[in-house]
Amino acid sequence: MADENRKIAEELIEAVGGLENIDSVAHCATRLRIMVRDKEKIDQNKVEDLDKVKGAFYTAGQFQVIFGTGTVNRIHEQVIALGAPESTKSEQKQETKKQGNKFQRLLRTFGDIFVPIIPVLVATGLFMGLRGLVTQEDILALFGTTPEAIPENFILYTQVLTDTAFAFLPALIAWSAFRVFGGSPVIGIVLGLMLVNPVLPNAYAVGAGDADPLYFLGFIPVIGYQGSVLPAFIAGFLGAKLEKWLRQRVPESLDLILTPFLTLLIMITGALFLIGPIFSIVENVIMAGTSVALELPLGLSGLIVGGLHQLIVITGVHHIFHLFEIQLLAEDGLNPFNALITAGIAAQGGAALAVGLKTASGKLKALAIPSSISAFLGITEPAIFGVNLRYIKPFVMGLIGGAAGGFFAALFNLQGSGMAITVIPGTLLYIYEIPSLILYLITNVIAIGVAFTLTWLFGYSDKMKEEMDG
Known part of the structure; x- marks a missing residue:
């Protein structure tokens, strides 16, 4: 070996x-x-x-x-x-x-900041799905009980599991931003925690009309920033730059005391009174636009996202979607985007599987079939770069399959309870209710079936392999 x-x-x-x-x-x-x-x-x-x-x-x-x-x-x-x-x-x-142009570098930076946070958000989504499963009336009936009989302490325990990451999301984002931009991550954590300090009016309560913002100088609204992304991101970016600037100017003997003190004082003042109010508006505008796109009638959003997502993955700029997904989950705990991209991912696996089963080449078969399994577990790079893009048509058939599956998911407004896991593992995000689970399974079957069938009939032949491989 x-x-x-x-x-x-x-x-x-x-x-x-x-x-x-x-x-x-x-x-x-x-x-x-x-x-x-x-x-x-x-x-x-x-x-x-x-x-x-x-x-x-x-x-x-x-x-x-x-x-x-x-x-x-x-x-x-x-x-x-x-x-x-x-x-x-x-x-x-x-x-x-x-390397790369400014736009590519910006997107890489987004990825560097949000990717380390994703594992805890995945866990949170799974907790939400499991809580939905164990509190379903049909499931409880199998054990001779009802939702009303569930102890309140158990519900509180599940809320600790499902609510913590989003209640303190600004702390996670500020920590990661400080880490990426060269500041002290512990200062980022504290700055983020200040944005969600319990003494501030809770953002969710204000949004529901159960609490009022605090007004400074009679016109600046101040609230907590639970579930917010952009205010914490901007505060983390500026805070890291400010800390580095201060360290170059504060005498070494006073650095330990003055630099963290001034960084936190200046940044929390700016975050609460300027950055927060401004970028909350920007965030709301972005989310409103995203929501409009996701609510396009007649399944159009699914056709677009399911059909084009894997094309965007090739360019490497798909990390920007993490921002939208995190915000969608922070808004109401559900994520319609996940089902649409799942269709695109599953379809590429279906196309690679068709190639693997149809080809007579032992090496290609040994590459394509494991690559399809990888795609069904949510990782499409082996299928895309190793098989589908190599012969072009299977990739295109995969895009069509993704559009078909996404169209179905959008038509039924299918929504997951989390993010970042798809296809087979993603099933756990839809077990919170039986209808959603069934729709999710049908979405994957459609995406895989369409991509597999089209690839088998029109997308691949060993003659094509001989011509392209020379």
């Missing part, structure tokens, strides 16, 4: 232009990330033909080769052993931040 991996590593190094063309090599869970000096020296077709390679593409200054979980670690070891310079993923991130 080691000899096989070493041979793959040798051939990979040769295919990317040799050791002299490699600046550094790092890896994540599934991909080998290679910083190259001249991307024109990369023979991508040769890379994609290597054993164990499930796809390869160049983006954001990196040549990324998909090997899959476990395999990538072993290939990385061999590449480094052969003399390629090693770097950490974080060091490569610092380098890639310098």
